[in-house]
Amino acid sequence: MNWRGIWAIYKFEMHRFARTLWTGLAVPVITTSLYFIVFGSAIGSRMSEINGIDYGAFIVPGLMMLSLFTESIFNASFGIHMPRFTGTIYEILSAPLSAIETVLGYVGAAASKAMSVALVIFVTAHLFVDVHVEHPLLMLLYLVLVAATFCLFGFIVGIWAKGFEQLQVIPLLIITPLTFLGGAFYSIDMLKEPWRSITLFNPVVYLINGFRWTFFGTADVAFGTALAATFAFFLACLGVIWWIFRTGYRLKS
Amino acid sequence: MSESILSIRGLRKQYASGTDALKSVDLDIKRGEIFALLGPNGAGKTTLISIICGIVTPSGGEVLIDGKNWQRHFREARTRIGLVPQELTMDVFEPLISTVSFSRELFGRRPDPKRIEEILRELSLWDKRKTILKELSGGMKRRVMIAKALAHDPDILFLDEPTAGVDVELRRDMWNMVRRLREHGTTIILTTHYIEEAEEMADRVGVINKGELILVEEKTELMKKLGxxxxxxxxxxxxxxxxxxxxxxxxxxxxxxxxxxxxxxxxxxxxxxxxxxxxxxxxxxxxxxxxxxxxxxxxxxxxxxxxxxxxx
CATH class of the missing domain: 3.30.70.100 (Alpha-Beta Plaits)
Known part of the structure; x- marks a missing residue:
């Protein structure tokens, strides 16, 4: 393994994030606060509890996941798209790095950034509500798994995209709607049939509920199911990336 | 150790567009020589280099570095090769010294500030080491590209059109630098369409046109024979x-x-x-x-x- 090479990419990416550290931190803090003001205070006052959980606390895992998805995809896709766009990818391709090593560098850095943002949201949430995490270790592991999965997905987007506007398309047009409709801010049990059953086809439901389970020990779907679904998505992304490097799709001519 | 440090065997490349960029090229590069690959634009020079460096996938044929297949032994091959591409592509928001150190570590070499300093001094970049790359002039950027390629101490260096758009003074500097590298045992392959460059520097010259290597000859022989x-x-x-x-x-x-x-x-x-x-x-x-x-x-x-x- 070329650990130094992986570390070089990781450091480079983290350095890039560090240049925009303050906006990088201010954005999640402000958006979380806004969500709490709107959902927590304005709407939450009428809902008070879902499944015996205070509404304010209930939306914390959903908020963290929403940011984790978008941050992961954005950071990972931008990270690999930028060298493709500027042409500096030549150096990565000509370096003694295997596909796994290249992906580890980029995805590792993007996942680190995305998890930091999720944790900043977690801390900010404490300013508004009391959140108690029932399975802290599982919660962290789940955070790592989801961040890694969406960063892999973002890496694919970054390779696939032909321009910067396409980098935005997937998060805005697919992930955000699926997250909002996937029970980030409500329990899907609150939906009438057939909408509840239809919602079960939304993969994000499993991601959010798996994470919510680590907080409260209860969720709309069983933790095992959620974990299996997340893991399946993780493997699917790995498969696509394996294919990308094998064929050189949009990386090599 | 054989005389050839690099052997190219039947290397072909057909792009997806159908263009035959390389039509079965065979070439041997001798250890420690300066080889100039000469040809007009679109002759296949960059494609040839890009295949050797792992940036372009060949349609057929193979490259041997000291007798070892360059894909099967990609780590060893790539650690030994340095590439200065034609385009000035770099991470423009990075400070000069970080981008050069990055290149060294990317190629798996231990961080070595002293070696980086040597390289930067050699290329008259030391005083600019803290400058953000986008603030450098074109000539300076060209030097940075060379510094990046040398950062991991390769013993085979590819220079793709090294002096395209470079002023006379920098061109002289670059030629001197290439000669010094050769004195230290580095094998150098450069592409150019400036004949002057090949004439001035090369030990041997290869002429490529439309994806075919038309001729490979000692420069002096070539001059004598066809002069x-x-x-x-x-x-x-x-x-x-x-x-x-x-x-x-x-x-x-x-x-x-x-x-x-x-x-x-x-x-x-x-x-x-x-x-x-x-x-x-x-x-x-x-x-x-x-x-x-x-x-x-x-x-x-x-x-x-x-x-x-x-x-x-």
Missing amino acids: RKVLHLQLAEPLAAIPPTLAEWNPRLSEDGSTLTYEFDAKAERTGIPSLLTAMRDAGIAFKDLDTHQSSLEDIFVGLIHHSKAAA
């Missing part, structure tokens, strides 16, 4: 056509009829010049000036390309 001299005669009175009495010398007449050009082999026993001049005097053709000119690599090159076009 023809040209005699230009400025005529006192323009001629409408070449008189039949001069046909055996096969001279060429310029369009306006004022210059007669005669090509001859400078190394031959008989150059044919005295007899031509005598024949001209007999024909009553007077000239006001004459000069002879040794054909440069450029003339040879143009001749070769022209020849291969005619054959096609």
Whole structure:
């Protein structure tokens, strides 16, 4: 393994994030606060509890996941798209790095950034509500798994995209709607049939509920199911990336 | 250790667009030499280099670095190769020294600030080490590209059009640097369409056109073999056509009829010049000036390309 090479990419990416550290931190803090003001205070006052959980606390895992998805995809896709766009990818391709090593560098850095943002949201949430995490270790592991999965997905987007506007398309047009409709801010049990059953086809439901389970020990779907679904998505992304490097799709001519 | 550090065997590349960029190229690069790959734009020079460096996937053939397949032993191969691409592509928001250190570590080498300092000093970049890359001039950026390629101490260096768009002073500097690298044992392969560059620096020259290696020759041999001299005669009175009495010398007449050009082999026993001049005097053709000119690599090159076009 070329650990130094992986570390070089990781450091480079983290350095890039560090240049925009303050906006990088201010954005999640402000958006979380806004969500709490709107959902927590304005709407939450009428809902008070879902499944015996205070509404304010209930939306914390959903908020963290929403940011984790978008941050992961954005950071990972931008990270690999930028060298493709500027042409500096030549150096990565000509370096003694295997596909796994290249992906580890980029995805590792993007996942680190995305998890930091999720944790900043977690801390900010404490300013508004009391959140108690029932399975802290599982919660962290789940955070790592989801961040890694969406960063892999973002890496694919970054390779696939032909321009910067396409980098935005997937998060805005697919992930955000699926997250909002996937029970980030409500329990899907609150939906009438057939909408509840239809919602079960939304993969994000499993991601959010798996994470919510680590907080409260209860969720709309069983933790095992959620974990299996997340893991399946993780493997699917790995498969696509394996294919990308094998064929050189949009990386090599 | 064999004499060839790099062997290219039947290397082919057809792009998805259907363009045959390389048509089965065979080439051996000798250890420690400076090899110039000469050819017009679109000849396949960059494709050839890109395949060796792992940036482009070949359609067929293989590359051996010290006898080892460059894909099967990609780590070893790539650690030994440094590439200075044609385009000035770099992370423009990075400080100069970080981008060079990055390159070293990316290639798996231990961070070595002293070695980085040496490289930067050698390329007169040390004073600018903290500058953000986008603030550097084009010439400086070109040096940065070289510093990045040298950062992991490769023993095979590819320079793709190193002096394209570079001023005379920097070009001299670069040539000196390439010579110093060679003195330290680095094998250098450079592509260029400036003949001057190949003539000045190379030990051997390869001419590539339309994806085919037309010729590979020691530069001095090439110059000797193909080095023809040209005699230009400025005529006192323009001629409408070449008189039949001069046909055996096969001279060429310029369009306006004022210059007669005669090509001859400078190394031959008989150059044919005295007899031509005598024949001209007999024909009553007077000239006001004459000069002879040794054909440069450029003339040879143009001749070769022209020849291969005619054959096609």
